[in-house]
Amino acid sequence: MAYVLQKDRPDGISAIRQFSELEPATFSALQDMGRKRRYEAGQTISAEGDPTTFVACVLDGFLRMQKTLADGRQQIVGILVEGDMFGQVFSGPQHFAIEAATDTEICAFPRLPFEKLLTRSPDLDRVLLLNILNELDRARDWMIVLSTQKVCDRLAGFLLVVCSRFATVDHLVTRVGEGLEIRIPISRADLASLLGARAETISRGFHTLEDAGEISIVKPDIIRILDLKALAVRAGEEDYPDPSNLRDMLRSVRQHG
Amino acid sequence: MAYVLQKDRPDGISAIRQFSELEPATFSALQDMGRKRRYEAGQTISAEGDPTTFVACVLDGFLRMQKTLADGRQQIVGILVEGDMFGQVFSGPQHFAIEAATDTEICAFPRLPFEKLLTRSPDLDRVLLLNILNELDRARDWMIVLSTQKVCDRLAGFLLVVCSRFATVDHLVTRVGEGLEIRIPISRADLASLLGARAETISRGFHTLEDAGEISIVKPDIIRILDLKALAVRAGEEDYPDPSNLRDMLRSVRQHG
DNA sequence: CGGTATTTTGAGTATCGTCAAGGCCAGTGG
């Protein structure tokens, strides 16, 4: 398995902003124990119920966190993007399977050395705590999105989440003139699973939003946002424009088009 | 506001199992800074967007974590029970309001002293980390429950969650002969909000489950479980009987009836 | 340019939300 070094960004964990705040000693210890791994779209990185042998950090690509239901359906409970960590620390086996949704690169740390480093590095402990708090926030935001009754409203919520949280990731969100253009990195079927609906309904939902003049479907996976406010209303966002989100959004999204 | 001491359990944070693992110095520092507070059902403990001035731990009762949507509806994203902590550490204002669902007693720690203690007490840091990881697990379990299509299936998932996670709380779950009897501590309306449905639909769902012979509605808030396996299948639990859950369940539920 | 996977569209059915009315229970006051 040959590693292809990416020239346009720092190598390995240096690319992850949150690790740059670590003390040099901790950082280099982490760097020494980390091993890069690549996975192709569709590969399983960690199965449900596996004892966790490593803690990892996503460098590039998109991962699905999912659970297999009794009837065989796969329910997606979250998407992992660059900078996200997974593999439970201090806990037993994982409750969810991790699969590559696209080609993916991660940095894996063997669990025991990592925990050992953790106990003597308050700075790493802090980074981890913040990471988990962030995860928790996202999980709850997701619950709000999922709590919406109509599928188009969930779609609106999804688009807003991508705008705010995934804005800094890859080139998912770009500014095109007045509006924003979003690339949806996963298939309709995955999106349907994520939003608790069927692919057909997702499709209809997108076209409903388009007919309402709130978005424009450039290509199936490229959505242009025409009326951010209308989407926010659909999603039930009380405080539009969400100050923190919008600030993040505008700070991180540079003029690309 | 007179505090009524409860005689059948240790006072204050001593009652919370997870704190008993702290080192004595940390524990007593925590005990010194903690202040008990009581709230009546319906009172708001912390509003959405409030800057968090304290971190707290639930001693008794049930709290709602909720968000007010644009249309004024209240969406519940979680229930807090004894031992749960809330009030974000190291983060900005809260994203959700905290309200008392029943009469409630909490122990509040002023935020700054708490964080100060936290930075010099790795044991407290560990407890907090575990608490947050636990929260994250629960949030994801909820997402699985919410991802179910039909409301009766979500109800089934809810009942299982109560059995596993809330088994140790108060006297919510008791064994009655062969089966389990569950007390539902919140109203139909709250339950509906939690499960993303209407109170009417929740009612119909319970009666559908009763007609199917899987539960028996003893009183509106007392549900007897007749067919745990059928509920698990509805909820999409692949691995019935869920080993960890069932073990917890049987370990913690003593013969009461 | 063809073959495959994905997305979209269509028609029929099941489920849920909505609105309105009725029933149950506890607390209150006669």
Next chain:
DNA sequence: CCACTGGCCTTGACGATACTCAAAATACCG
């Protein structure tokens, strides 16, 4: 002791929404 009241739960009828299954259209890839 009983009637009254208010809150909550339940039931019924109808419209809206989403799921299912099937087929067509489009995009993707060599």
